Amino acid sequence: MSLGDTYLTVLGWIGSEPDFKEIRQTPQTSFRLGSTPRQFDKTLNGYVDKPTTWYTVQCWRGLARNAFESVRIGQPVIVTGRLRTHEWTDDNGELHSRVILEAFSLGHDLARGTTTFTKNTPRSDSFPFTPTSATQDPADATATPYPPDEFTTTTLPLTAESPAAEAA
Template sequence: MASVNKVILIGHLGKDPEVRHLEGGTTVANFTMATNEYYKDKQGTRVERTEWHNIAAWRGLAELAEKYLHKGQQVYVEGRIRTRQYQDKDNQTRYITEIVADEISLLGSRPAAGVAQPATAAAAEEPVTFRQEPELDQLPF
């Protein structure tokens, strides 16, 4: 049987995307996103639990994230979970789990004056969605 690695999140950006341009011209945008869960504890008190997610957007999706995403904005992110390792400055192996975004939709109220937004968002009431187009070498056929 095949496996599935799919994540869907709706939450608020914790910071503006940090964008890097790698060798070969590839662009990556990294940002954090908060999702909230509400429940009642044994005493009946409403409790809020916030989970933070690391998001990575690549290539064209990264460029759109840089242009249109801002701290506090509500977004829908669809993608897949990836865990990778790296060496820190003390040469210790570290691991990070992140969501590699395939799709990002802008939700919530419109941005404040002076904040960039897609031309289609000005008149539209539905969310604006950006999708990562697969690279030719990623296609399964």
């Protein structure tokens, strides 16, 4: 994270079909995200919708591929990213700007439904080359289809222990 950047987490609904393209051989997926806050109105004794805020979300690299294959228009999602301003000048010399949410995390909002997760297989170009790996016999190498998990897990006991055992 850099100093001075604005980071944001938005809960909303996908408002356009995700658009996938490669920019200088880098995958990018973009889509529109609408977020409509609700507020309780005492006079109506109920909730009312406030104005919808629309964001253009951009995902890059692996997130772009996964987002394009996973999310569809109308689905509820949670997006975390950095706000960026894209500025350009049109043919008439007029300056335009657009705020973009550059996502670094995206997922379905599980408070609103269920989803199924499939872990990516590691890319072959993501493993660094070492001279020892080039000289090592491939039969001696062991590999797993997935990289190790970031966190270790501890097995919890399935039976409750008696209070007397805890006191000892």
